[in-house]
Amino acid sequence: MIHSGGHDRLKSRRAVFLHAGRLLWCILFFSWLVTGFVLFSAAHAQPPPATDANGPHAAKLHIDDAEYVHPFFEARGISGTVSVSRTDSRTINLQSRGLRLRLLSLPQTGLRFENVEIQGTVALDTITGDFTTEDLLLEVPDLGTLTLAATLGRESIHGDLRAEEMDFGKALAPFLPHKIGTPRVPAGLRIHFQKGSDGAWQARVNIRFAKASFHDPDYLYAGENLTGTVTVNASGKAGRFPVQLSLTTGIGDGEIVWNRFYLSFATHPFTSELNFRLETDGKIVRGSVNRGSARLKNLLHVRLDGSSCETFPDECEFRLRLPKQPVAPILDVFLKEAYGTMFPWLSEARWKGWIEARMRLAFGSKLNEAVGRLHLEDVDFEVQPRKISIHDLNFTLPVWYRRKPKTDAGTDAGSESAHASESLSGVLGWKDFRFSSLGFASLRLPLTAQLNGYRIAQKVLLRINGQRVLLGPGRLENVWSPDRSGTVEIQAEDLDLSNFLPESLGKIVRPKVRIPKQSLRLDRRRILFQKPLTIRIFGGTVTVHRLAVEKIFSPAPEILLDATWKDIDLERLTEATQFGRITGRLTGSVKNLRIAYGAPVSFDLVLKSQDQAPVQKKISIIAIDNLSQVGTSQSPFMGAAGLLKVFFKDFPYKKIGIRCTLENDYFTIRGLVREQGKEYLVKRGALHGVDVINQNPRNRIAWNDMIRRLKRIRKSGRPEMR
Amino acid sequence: MKDARWTPRVLVLLLTMGLLSCVTINIYFPAEQVEKAAEDIVGEIRKQSQDQEKPPAKPDKESSLPWIHRWIFSVRSAYAAQETVVSNAAIRQLKSRLARHDSQLSPYFQRGVLGEGADGYVVILNAGALSIKERAALRRLVNMVNADRRALYEEVARALNVNLNQVGRIAQVFAKEWQRTARQGWFIQTPDGNWRKK
Numbered sequence: 044m045i046h047s048g049g050h051d052r053l054k055s056r057r058a059v060f061l062h063a064g065r066l067l068w069c070i071l072f073f074s075w076l077v078t079g080f081v082l083f084s085a086a087h088a089q090p091p092p093a094t095d096a097n098g099p100h101a102a103k104l105h106i107d108d109a110e111y112v113h114p115f116f117e118a119r120g121i122s123g124t125v126s127v128s129r130t131d132s133r134t135i136n137l138q139s140r141g142l143r144l145r146l147l148s149l150p151q152t153g154l155r156f157e158n159v160e161i162q163g164t165v166a167l168d169t170i171t172g173d174f175t176t177e178d179l180l181l182e183v184p185d186l187g188t189l190t191l192a193a194t195l196g197r198e199s200i201h202g203d204l205r206a207e208e209m210d211f212g213k214a215l216a217p218f219l220p221h222k223i224g225t226p227r228v229p230a231g232l233r234i235h236f237q238k239g240s241d242g243a244w245q246a247r248v249n250i251r252f253a254k255a256s257f258h259d260p261d262y263l264y265a266g267e268n269l270t271g272t273v274t275v276n277a278s279g280k281a282g283r284f285p286v287q288l289s290l291t292t293g294i295g296d297g298e299i300v301w302n303r304f305y306l307s308f309a310t311h312p313f314t315s316e317l318n319f320r321l322e323t324d325g326k327i328v329r330g331s332v333n334r335g336s337a338r339l340k341n342l343l344h345v346r347l348d349g350s351s352c353e354t355f356p357d358e359c360e361f362r363l364r365l366p367k368q369p370v371a372p373i374l375d376v377f378l379k380e381a382y383g384t385m386f387p388w389l390s391e392a393r394w395k396g397w398i399e400a401r402m403r404l405a406f407g408s409k410l411n412e413a414v415g416r417l418h419l420e421d422v423d424f425e426v427q428p429r430k431i432s433i434h435d436l437n438f439t440l441p442v443w444y445r446r447k448p449k450t451d452a453g454t455d456a457g458s459e460s461a462h463a464s465e466s467l468s469g470v471l472g473w474k475d476f477r478f479s480s481l482g483f484a485s486l487r488l489p490l491t492a493q494l495n496g497y498r499i500a501q502k503v504l505l506r507i508n509g510q511r512v513l514l515g516p517g518r519l520e521n522v523w524s525p526d527r528s529g530t531v532e533i534q535a536e537d538l539d540l541s542n543f544l545p546e547s548l549g550k551i552v553r554p555k556v557r558i559p560k561q562s563l564r565l566d567r568r569r570i571l572f573q574k575p576l577t578i579r580i581f582g583g584t585v586t587v588h589r590l591a592v593e594k595i596f597s598p599a600p601e602i603l604l605d606a607t608w609k610d611i612d613l614e615r616l617t618e619a620t621q622f623g624r625i626t627g628r629l630t631g632s633v634k635n636l637r638i639a640y641g642a643p644v645s646f647d648l649v650l651k652s653q654d655q656a657p658v659q660k661k662i663s664i665i666a667i668d669n670l671s672q673v674g675t676s677q678s679p680f681m682g683a684a685g686l687l688k689v690f691f692k693d694f695p696y697k698k699i700g701i702r703c704t705l706e707n708d709y710f711t712i713r714g715l716v717r718e719q720g721k722e723y724l725v726k727r728g729a730l731h732g733v734d735v736i737n738q739n740p741r742n743r744i745a746w747n748d749m750i751r752r753l754k755r756i757r758k759s760g761r762p763e764m765r
Numbered sequence: 766m767k768d769a770r771w772t773p774r775v776l777v778l779l780l781t782m783g784l785l786s787c788v789t790i791n792i793y794f795p796a797e798q799v800e801k802a803a804e805d806i807v808g809e810i811r812k813q814s815q816d817q818e819k820p821p822a823k824p825d826k827e828s829s830l831p832w833i834h835r836w837i838f839s840v841r842s843a844y845a846a847q848e849t850v851v852s853n854a855a856i857r858q859l860k861s862r863l864a865r866h867d868s869q870l871s872p873y874f875q876r877g878v879l880g881e882g883a884d885g886y887v888v889i890l891n892a893g894a895l896s897i898k899e900r901a902a903l904r905r906l907v908n909m910v911n912a913d914r915r916a917l918y919e920e921v922a923r924a925l926n927v928n929l930n931q932v933g934r935i936a937q938v939f940a941k942e943w944q945r946t947a948r949q950g951w952f953i954q955t956p957d958g959n960w961r962k963k
Contacts, residue, residue, distance in 0.1 A: 262893045263889065263900065298897045298898065300897045300900050302904060303905045381905070382905075384905040597912075639855035639858070642857075643854060706853075708853050
């Protein structure tokens with residue numbers, strides 16, 4: 044398996060850029076290489092004998108293990124024979140039928156070719172000093188055969204290098220990420236180059252590739268049937284800088300997969316243009332892009348407004364821009380399709396609106412930084428099955444990412460922070476946002492990007508179903524790393540939680556929570572309420588401690604909490620849940636409640652009647668019946684509860700005490716009132732009443748069994764458990 | 766005098782070293798329980814997966830069989846009431862998800878595209894036989910299955926009160942069960958890292 048983290052991707056991106064620059068060097072120097080080599084051959088040829096009346100005499104020049112080192116290329120192990128002859132009084136022909144180069148390399152590009160063979164004829168005009176060749180063949184193993192037609196004057200050069208059936212795979216391999224290996228790139232090549240007597244030169248390189256392919260060993264990073272063209276126009280002065288380059292690329296067919304992302308170039312043809320120049324001070328080569336653009340038709344358009352490089356192609360900075368364009372195709376391909384398996388609800392997502400961005404990206408071994416803003420404009424978003432909808436979303440998201448922040452220069456960080464507060468502000472706003480039964484009124488939330496984080500400077504009013512919630516101030520740190528953390532203040536007075544409950548329950552229960560000044564803390568994948576929450580419900584209070592949401596970025600977040608309660612009016616509670624009437628007050632607690640995938644995983648629940656209750660303590664037959672069925676699966680009335688109800692409506696009780704635990708999918712129910720070796724769930728009153736005794740204290744009830752019991756109670760048509 | 770001053774210190778040092786060398790750090794790992802859990806959970810996932818792959822039963826034909834034949838030969842679905850060593854809502858949900866996705870992965874196992882790794886996770890072995898679009902879809906599916914398997918091992922660790930840094934060991938125990946219940950022709954990874962066809 045290949046694991047590709049963000050760091051790897053950055054490295055790969057940088058490597059691709061590094062290699063792209065080297066590729067241009069390669070193409071240009073290859074032309075110079077060929078012309079230089081011809082000059083070398085001519086320079087090593089001995090003067091031929093004079094022509095006599097019988098025609099030209101041929102001489103042979105034997106070369107054995109010679110080498111030629113040029114600033115841009117090296118030829119080593121040159122061996123073979125060059126025939127030298129005259130065709131007329133002013134022309135000398137140098138003919139090779141197999142001049143072999145053990146190694147031909149371009150040190151600046153990392154390219155190396157072994158066992159290159161050269162065949163053909165070069166004619167030397169002894170008067171003008173021009174070298175001319177029409178058909179010099181270069182056989183390069185793993186690359187193909189190149190044909191050179193050129194004229195090399197004392198001060199000018201012009202020529203054409205062409206190849207019809209080459210495989211650029213090996214030549215491109217050093218320019219691709221290592222895991223890709225050697226691609227297969229069948230291509231035709233045309234290079235036209237010329238240099239005038241004033242030293243000015245220009246070259247045009249045209250590569251047509253068809254059905255190119257690449258893949259890593261696991262075929263997870265791969266491209267197939269890639270068909271397109273690459274055109275490079277370059278100009279400059281011989282041996283001098285600057286050099287002007289323009290690069291045009293088009294891919295009109297084929298498809299590519301990059302881990303979870305898939306793209307078809309037949310559906311979204313790719314075109315790009317890049318204009319840049321290379322400069323040097325004699326030691327360091329600097330490059331800068333004047334302008335550029337890349338476009339995936341009907342999907343994405345990116346512009347490059349400029350760049351500057353300290354050393355080309357390392358340590359470069361780019362100014363990128365996403366012109367205003369529809370957001371839907373981008374989210375469809377890069378979000379819905381790529382993450383739909385993990386988050387199936389994405390397949391139902393519908394969106395429209397606009398996206399725009401400006402970003403400064405810095406690449407290099409010492410610094411990796413992205414600073415800029417991304418705008419979502421007039422976006423509508425809907426997931427119908429989940430009842431989620433946002434209308435008129437306008438989001439200016441400032442971004443300030445740095446891979447390796449400076450840790451040893453506090454002053455530096457401070458100055459950057461000040462810079463951020465001035466220029467890296469953003470705002471999140473919408474006109475209408477609905478999430479199930481919750482309705483969020485229009486919002487405007489200003490936020491500021493800080494180094495690898497965000498800050499909400501002030502309190503912002505959020506209205507949820509007409510209720511006021513104050514959000515902020517807050518901060519978020521290390522947002523781009525797994526170690527993200529942060530806090531945000533939240534404040535609300537008597538927030539009605541019935542809107543957060545299922546609709547059926549929300550109609551009969553109206554719990555209210557008071558949040559005087561709560562702080563939410565994010566720690567990696569966990570959100571924790573730092574202070575207890577107090578909820579008023581059924582005339583009593585529930586205090587929730589340690590409320591946390593775990594795995595918040597996963598498809599299945601979990602809820603963990605502890606809670607205690609007191610003074611809960613049992614009559615109102617049992618009426619709401621239709622369990623059967625019980626009067627009195629309830630106290631108790633739940634510890635280690637963990638809810639995952641919408642169901643409880645574990646808890647330790649204690650329910651006790653309060654001794655000092657201001658009301659009578661009574662329990663109905665139906666409640667006793669249901670309690671017994673849930674606890675022991677047997678009714679004490681053996682199905683006669685309906686009949687008994689005619690004579691007895693309620694029984695007085697002295698105490699209710701139940702402890703219920705869930706662990707490993709098994710419930711245990713224990714009575715907390717223990718007298719004379721018996722364990723009571725409900726203890727009768729002093730004079731009369733009904734005891735509910737736990738006959739089997741070691742009884743463990745399987746999850747499936749418990750569900751069946753609850754369903755049975757529901758089917759009985761009397762009480763209903765919700 | 767000098768020796769006399771140093772002797773107690775050396776003795777204390779030696780004694781401390783001796784004591785430290787006698788300390789045995791026991792890392793709690795209930796191997797038998799984990800093995801039982803792996804057997805139950807993987808067995809159930811594979812059974813559910815195979816049930817999902819089967820075409821829907823034809824009740825007319827089955828009901829035409831004499832009842833005694835049905836009683837003797839038919840396999841009953843009794844897993845709902847089986848007691849496993851560890852289970853909870855999360856494990857049940859993960860089992861259900863893994864069973865559903867296992868049935869989606871099984872054709873790829875059969876074709877040799879996927880293999881059961883020795884570390885308890887699914888490995889893409891040879892995606893070259895697939896179309897490029899299928900590769901992307903398979904990658905997404907395998908990522909999700911492996912994330913679910915990881916979550917399952919963590920749940921088992923929690924249920925058995927095993928430290929989460931032992932999840933790797935739990936995964937290796939589960940790997941044996943995934944491989945044991947793998948079908949004929951599926952690729953499985955041996956502990957030395959090599960692959961063989963079952």
